[in-house]
Amino acid sequence: MLQQLSLEGKTVIITGGGTGLGREMAIQLAAAGADVALAGRRPDPLEEVAAAVRALGRRALAIPTDITDSAQVNRMVETVLQALGQVDVLVNNAGQPAEPLRHIWEITDAQWHAGMDANLTGAFYCCRAVIRSMTERGRGRIINVSSHFGMRGVRGQYVYTTAKGGLINLTRTIAVSLSRDGITCVALVPGAFYTEATAPSREAMPNTGHVPVGYFGDAEQVGPAVVFLASEASEYLNGEVFPIDGGVLAGGISPTGFAPLMPWPAGTTGGL
DSSP, rough: OOGGGGOOOOOEEEEETSHHHHHHHHHHHHTTTTTEEEEEOOOHHHHHHHHHHHHOOOOOOEEEOTTHHHHHHHHHHHHHHHHSSOOOOEEEEOOOOOOOOOOOOGOHHHHHHEEEEEEEEOHHHHHHHHHHHHHHHHHEEEEEOOOOOGGGGGGOHHHHHHHHHHHHHHHHHHHHHHGGGGEEEEEEEOOSSSTTTTTHHHHHOOOOTTTTTTTEEEGGHHHHHHHHSSGGGGTTTOSOOEEESSHHHHTTTTGTTTTTTTOOOOTTOOOO
């Protein structure tokens, strides 16, 4: 059974692979045997992770890419195909953190489009770019990294929750549309984890009382879940959504936005 968890001979593209959850995913995917192509905006972190992947005996590419630019995404995928020969797994991890709480009338067009592009449109571009080669080979796996905020309405966070909810339904649509072509798609739904990107939200919610296990997750805890979802052991999982949040969604508390430590700014009523 453990042989099904091996990723020997597989090539994985992971966006946002230079820092945070993406970094840990990349390293653990490599430890399981995968060659890894890293895409992201900042070259230096990508190169550092690529070096860590190579130290594990696997091939690695670091490809600076703005996933909100479809031409850059297409070039990135073509580079991977030319250098590594195939794409077996795409992990859409890149995104933009949740915005500060705002009244809906305070959200500018630019803020709306920036959040949607980073958290939904970019993932669509990446899926579109890899799916043709996957269908030609008759197999492929896509793992979209959403958020527990994408599964519920969150008071005052219109852009992030809408984009992440859209990513979950993109996952389901790919699953039901392309599984007969050998392509399966699932969504991973992290809760609160200690990363550079989540520092602002941790400051807003310093108490972990809303997390049933009593603590925020460490980035290293996401890697094994991604290895499983990328492996043959999970091949019959398709269109499913997998929370990894310490039980927050089970309690139905934090995603509603009514957790005690997510108040509106003093003197406001949320537009009511």
